Amino acid sequence: MGADLRAYLAHVELPNPVLTASGCGGTGRELAQFSDVARLGAFTTRSITMAPRAGRPTPRMAETPSGLLNAVGLQGPGVDAFLQHELPWLVERGTRIVVSIGGGTAAEYAALARRLADVPGITAIEVNLSCPNIEDRGRVFAREGSAAAEVIASVRAATRYDVPVIAKLSPDVADVVAVARACVDGGADALAMINTPVGMSIDVDTMRPALAAGTGGLSGPAVRPLAVRCVWQVHAALPGVPIVGMGGVTTGRDALELILAGACAVAVGTALFNDPYACPRILRELEELLQRRGLDRLADAVGLAHRPAGSQQRTRTDLEESSL
Amino acid sequence: MGADLRAYLAHVELPNPVLTASGCGGTGRELAQFSDVARLGAFTTRSITMAPRAGRPTPRMAETPSGLLNAVGLQGPGVDAFLQHELPWLVERGTRIVVSIGGGTAAEYAALARRLADVPGITAIEVNLSCPNIEDRGRVFAREGSAAAEVIASVRAATRYDVPVIAKLSPDVADVVAVARACVDGGADALAMINTPVGMSIDVDTMRPALAAGTGGLSGPAVRPLAVRCVWQVHAALPGVPIVGMGGVTTGRDALELILAGACAVAVGTALFNDPYACPRILRELEELLQRRGLDRLADAVGLAHRPAGSQQRTRTDLEESSL
Amino acid sequence: MQVTGTVLTTRRVDAYHALTVVAPGIADRCRPGHFVTASVGGPNTSMLTRRAFAVHDVKPDYGGTVELVFGVRGPGTAWLADLRARDTLDLVGPLGRPFPLPRDPCTCVLVGGEYGSASLFALADALQARGCRVDFVLGAPSADRVFGALRARRMGETTTLTTEDGSLGMRGKVTDVLPGVIADARADAVYACGPMDMLRGVTAVAVEFDIPVQVAVEERMACGIGVCMTCVLPVIGDDGVTRMVRACTDGPAFRGERVRFEDVGTIPFDALGAPGGRHA
Amino acid sequence: MQVTGTVLTTRRVDAYHALTVVAPGIADRCRPGHFVTASVGGPNTSMLTRRAFAVHDVKPDYGGTVELVFGVRGPGTAWLADLRARDTLDLVGPLGRPFPLPRDPCTCVLVGGEYGSASLFALADALQARGCRVDFVLGAPSADRVFGALRARRMGETTTLTTEDGSLGMRGKVTDVLPGVIADARADAVYACGPMDMLRGVTAVAVEFDIPVQVAVEERMACGIGVCMTCVLPVIGDDGVTRMVRACTDGPAFRGERVRFEDVGTIPFDALGAPGGRHA
Numbered sequence A, B: 001m002g003a004d005l006r007a008y009l010a011h012v013e014l015p016n017p018v019l020t021a022s023g024c025g026g027t028g029r030e031l032a033q034f035s036d037v038a039r040l041g042a043f044t045t046r047s048i049t050m051a052p053r054a055g056r057p058t059p060r061m062a063e064t065p066s067g068l069l070n071a072v073g074l075q076g077p078g079v080d081a082f083l084q085h086e087l088p089w090l091v092e093r094g095t096r097i098v099v100s101i102g103g104g105t106a107a108e109y110a111a112l113a114r115r116l117a118d119v120p121g122i123t124a125i126e127v128n129l130s131c132p133n134i135e136d137r138g139r140v141f142a143r144e145g146s147a148a149a150e151v152i153a154s155v156r157a158a159t160r161y162d163v164p165v166i167a168k169l170s171p172d173v174a175d176v177v178a179v180a181r182a183c184v185d186g187g188a189d190a191l192a193m194i195n196t197p198v199g200m201s202i203d204v205d206t207m208r209p210a211l212a213a214g215t216g217g218l219s220g221p222a223v224r225p226l227a228v229r230c231v232w233q234v235h236a237a238l239p240g241v242p243i244v245g246m247g248g249v250t251t252g253r254d255a256l257e258l259i260l261a262g263a264c265a266v267a268v269g270t271a272l273f274n275d276p277y278a279c280p281r282i283l284r285e286l287e288e289l290l291q292r293r294g295l296d297r298l299a300d301a302v303g304l305a306h307r308p309a310g311s312q313q314r315t316r317t318d319l320e321e322s323s324l
Numbered sequence C, D: 001m002q003v004t005g006t007v008l009t010t011r012r013v014d015a016y017h018a019l020t021v022v023a024p025g026i027a028d029r030c031r032p033g034h035f036v037t038a039s040v041g042g043p044n045t046s047m048l049t050r051r052a053f054a055v056h057d058v059k060p061d062y063g064g065t066v067e068l069v070f071g072v073r074g075p076g077t078a079w080l081a082d083l084r085a086r087d088t089l090d091l092v093g094p095l096g097r098p099f100p101l102p103r104d105p106c107t108c109v110l111v112g113g114e115y116g117s118a119s120l121f122a123l124a125d126a127l128q129a130r131g132c133r134v135d136f137v138l139g140a141p142s143a144d145r146v147f148g149a150l151r152a153r154r155m156g157e158t159t160t161l162t163t164e165d166g167s168l169g170m171r172g173k174v175t176d177v178l179p180g181v182i183a184d185a186r187a188d189a190v191y192a193c194g195p196m197d198m199l200r201g202v203t204a205v206a207v208e209f210d211i212p213v214q215v216a217v218e219e220r221m222a223c224g225i226g227v228c229m230t231c232v233l234p235v236i237g238d239d240g241v242t243r244m245v246r247a248c249t250d251g252p253a254f255r256g257e258r259v260r261f262e263d264v265g266t267i268p269f270d271a272l273g274a275p276g277g278r279h280a
């Protein structure tokens, strides 16, 4: 018999903890050619904006060591077309759907939340706080606790009580715990981390930035140590708040690393680009790792690395290769 | 004839732009077994503290994808032993020496600077601002412009006018330009970036943090996109301020990337652990790359990627593999 | 689909490397213009993204093989060039929208730039099977970078070669000779694969002759399967609206006159969702 | 020094892999107890740090070869295990302080745990060349992880084997049999290489007998050349002061009774520069 892999985002139960990361699973249709999106813990949409957006010029991607820089710029059809053409397809298939939203002002986020409020089939709203605040000289919301909290509060107020609101945070702040706490105080039911820190690459042949946009978001295994650290710090400070961990998850071991740090679910982004079957594979690997460690319930693994040193839950590590 | 590789840290001329990064070249003696430390642009010492420090417990290192986490904790013999046993050896060999200093209060940094003020043979003082401020609940100086500026001002005041003071910044802040500007306003003659962002790794076998200290600093190619971005942003905002770029430099191409972003010199850290000959090799590779691009003077390459798109300095890229 | 293929043979073809990989399942389903992506670097590599390659040849041997032809550009293609027979290669494919084929027999000019010609021979096969006449125009900067000249000569009614340095065929670009080829063959349609600049030029010629042109474009791709939105270019839709569409799943084959070549690498101000632009 | 060596032979030895690498310059200078570090993963690897290995055997063939013996633990050793003859391997060495040798002939017990015994044979050679008597005690959890039993039998005056599961020799640990071996041989000194726990136990036995003991320790290393300060352990100096010293350059060989085994993995409160501790 398999392990109990149910994951809980506040009061919402997911059958398993492996989600797609926002902006990395297309509309769902593309991934569905490879595996069943209804089997995901949940499918997270790209960040939906009020109006259609053409995004940034190309080149939009550059590879870096164990990382990927992207500057897609939230290209998307806008919320109306999303509701008309994209969401119904996911709903029909019984997919659990986390809708990510992005905006330029707290009011725009709230308006998006209102547009989504009466739409059936939405499992949770994820608030992408890594958007520039057009009322504060383009300063990203996630960089400032009070701006982030204002957005969260306005989305929470506009969203049905039984739909959790997830605040998605960036690592490139001086104090991620402070931003996390502000979001929770603002009404966030759960947190997602990490969004991509800002990075840059220069093509030494053209002697120009590799991305047309100059800077881009860094994702992939290169940033996993930052993700683990953020999840760890926030879980230590706010142990009761569910965290969706992400950043460089490519294997079940990576997923377990974030879970041990305090994530109750994980999202897979960049790994999908290399392996379109990454989500079911990672879930399989995670289940096996849990079982090998005698952990019958995923919930028992969440935050387990925080237990005091020498405490007794260090069970069954003997089944792994002996460490010299 | 080779290119003119002289680099300028404020008014101080270095014969070439390749330095060792603080904490990565030991006392200099260890590297000297492999290559001549006097040939370096400069040798940067580990961060010297007032008192001897035993550092952090082991394990102090963990490998991550294209990265390295370390938590050495500024182990060192203290400034007196440094001046007695380590500095003279470097001075005797004619090494250009950047002395890095670390402290827990602005007063401690100032006291260190005073101890060094009358010591001959010091090329520059680098102020490691990634130390916890014991007067502000352990908040790292580099995370807060005003705290950083206060440290810099006190060091600047205690240092001979002809010895440049370099402020070393961290990338894990919401606005690196703001911190850089505060440091320059506080009297910094140059900036060094990046120090290691805080990361973490959990051993999924022991289900414990891989480092005894829990978190550690992330270095190596994984962080290069963060370094390039910081150098780019700060050079754009403060074009007149010399920047020592570092973070994941392992080849001449990497060094050139930071130089094109705006660094006038680069420092090599983690790469030394894999290749003890990294500094002379990187210098050789850099020189060749500059020449292939028709850049006779290093100074002409500094910040070159900032020139407006389509501008004419795009010379000689034709000598590289044609891009389709 | 994903297949862990086995390298059957490797060979050098002038400036290029050709890899034949046993990849049943992928081979079966390939149609002319499809591409595949390869995972590069092996275990613990620092290279995360797959590399895209047109499928040159498909053969039924060993349950199905595909052949890729590529030049070494960066570390990924360098790694591929080092593969030896019996090594494994992780492929995903077939990907993309293949070339649409004409319903009725007609005359087609196939234009290939550098390794772009690799995907034209399967296309020529399919066209000839439908009774079409096929003429080739292949070009490159130099002779060693013209791919498939011999095969084109065998298959094409005519074959015209161009090199910028004059080392093979006519000195110049494919677009210098294309009008003559179209006129001589009284061509009904053009297919082209190669560098963006060439596709732009070929499209201009076809538009001049008022005949349809299909181009297979190349953009930097992070996923190849349509989920990452990094590979977009401005293309005019049936409704006349320009959208930033994906080269990987909406293409790589497009009607040439629909691609806004001049604006590739930008967001045209009148594209759907352009900054400050009108909203649908 | 750094050498890009060529793999001469690879073989399996029970649970271990043995690699012989042509590495002139390194081979010449190796003395018993030295180690080398290998760069792993090849070009574009995501693995940055070198892996440290004791030098098992040095031979003069082909200008000088070194043999490494290792078990697969993680991705770096897995990569090494996949190397084949003629592949290249980038080595730095010899590194570390080798075992000090006694000035006068005496009787030495050499204790090896798992692959730790790999470095004892060169040591035995050197000791015997000085007229010393050598006795071996080798142990491991199971028979397949005892390394070098045959060779020990050939070289040693006596050889005692232990396994925790009893699959070879005596059931138990090397420390269970060591007192008997020391007593029987009337040993003057002990050398030990193996897991930290074993080194601690061996040191305790030697201290009991009041004979000197040299241990070769193993700590996680990022550089192996003394520049990174990640490989430290608390060792008592000649002045009685405990310092956090580097396993790579201050060791790996230490006098056993100087190593504060109980405190490895901590900063003892009385170490020089310990937090809140006294300052020199």
Ligand SMILES: Cc1cc2nc3c(=O)[nH]c(=O)nc-3n(C[C@H](O)[C@H](O)[C@H](O)COP(=O)(O)OP(=O)(O)OC[C@H]3O[C@@H](n4cnc5c(N)ncnc54)[C@H](O)[C@@H]3O)c2cc1C
Pocket: A062, A063, B324, C035, C049, C050, C051, C052, C053, C054, C055, C069, C070, C071, C072, C073, C074, C075, C076, C077, C078, C115, C118, C217, C218, C219, C220, C221, C222, C252
């Ligand atoms: C649909 C399609 C078909 C292609 N067919 C062929 C072919 O048949 N033969 C051939 O030689 N090349 C082909 N290419 C180009 C080939 O994908 C690139 O040469 C290759 O990805 C370069 O990888 P690299 O590691 O050597 O270079 P790098 O420049 O180091 O690659 C770095 C990153 O950029 C991406 N990238 C760089 N250049 C391109 C490019 N031109 N197109 C897409 N991604 C790129 C890579 O995927 C990688 O993620 C095709 C590209 C596309 C999109």
Ligand SMILES: Cc1cc2nc3c(=O)[nH]c(=O)nc-3n(C[C@H](O)[C@H](O)[C@H](O)COP(=O)(O)OP(=O)(O)OC[C@H]3O[C@@H](n4cnc5c(N)ncnc54)[C@H](O)[C@@H]3O)c2cc1C
Pocket: A324, B062, B063, D035, D049, D050, D051, D052, D053, D054, D055, D068, D069, D070, D071, D072, D073, D074, D075, D076, D077, D078, D115, D118, D217, D218, D219, D220, D221, D222, D252
């Ligand atoms: C002086 C010395 C001599 C050694 N001699 C041998 C030998 O002869 N045979 C043998 O099998 N092993 C030996 N080891 C241990 C060997 O270095 C590790 O098994 C190896 O580094 C593990 O690499 P990995 O990638 O397989 O494992 P991982 O655990 O994935 O390695 C990750 C990182 O941790 C470091 N690391 C992990 N374990 C150790 C360790 N025990 N010691 C040092 N660094 C470690 C690695 O260098 C790497 O940076 C020796 C270690 C030292 C310090």
Ligand SMILES: Cc1cc2nc3c(=O)[nH]c(=O)nc-3n(C[C@H](O)[C@H](O)[C@H](O)COP(=O)(O)O)c2cc1C
Pocket: A021, A022, A023, A024, A046, A047, A068, A070, A072, A074, A100, A128, A168, A194, A195, A196, A217, A218, A219, A220, A221, A223, A246, A247, A248, A249, A267, A268, A269, A270, A271, C228, C229
């Ligand atoms: C191409 C791309 C597009 C992304 N788009 C979004 C987005 O629209 N909204 C968002 O919140 N995060 C977006 N992200 C960030 C991911 O959701 C995720 O937080 C990040 O990539 C780290 O996870 P990974 O390393 O598994 O990719 C995007 C990432 C990539 C690589």
Ligand SMILES: Cc1cc2nc3c(=O)[nH]c(=O)nc-3n(C[C@H](O)[C@H](O)[C@H](O)COP(=O)(O)O)c2cc1C
Pocket: B021, B022, B023, B024, B046, B047, B068, B070, B072, B074, B100, B128, B168, B194, B195, B196, B217, B218, B219, B220, B221, B223, B246, B247, B248, B249, B267, B268, B269, B270, B271, D228, D229
């Ligand atoms: C083991 C280790 C020790 C370090 N010690 C110091 C230090 O004492 N002071 C300091 O300012 N930076 C220290 N650093 C940071 C480096 O100087 C450098 O900023 C960082 O590692 C990025 O460069 P790299 O990627 O080339 O290593 C240390 C880094 C490492 C890996």
Ligand code: FES
Pocket: C220, C221, C222, C223, C224, C225, C226, C227, C228, C229, C230, C231, C232, C246, C247, C248, C249
């Ligand atoms: S390459 Fe990802 S959408 Fe086209």
Ligand code: FES
Pocket: D220, D221, D222, D223, D224, D225, D226, D227, D228, D229, D230, D231, D232, D246, D247, D248, D249
């Ligand atoms: S491993 Fe770097 S100092 Fe010992």
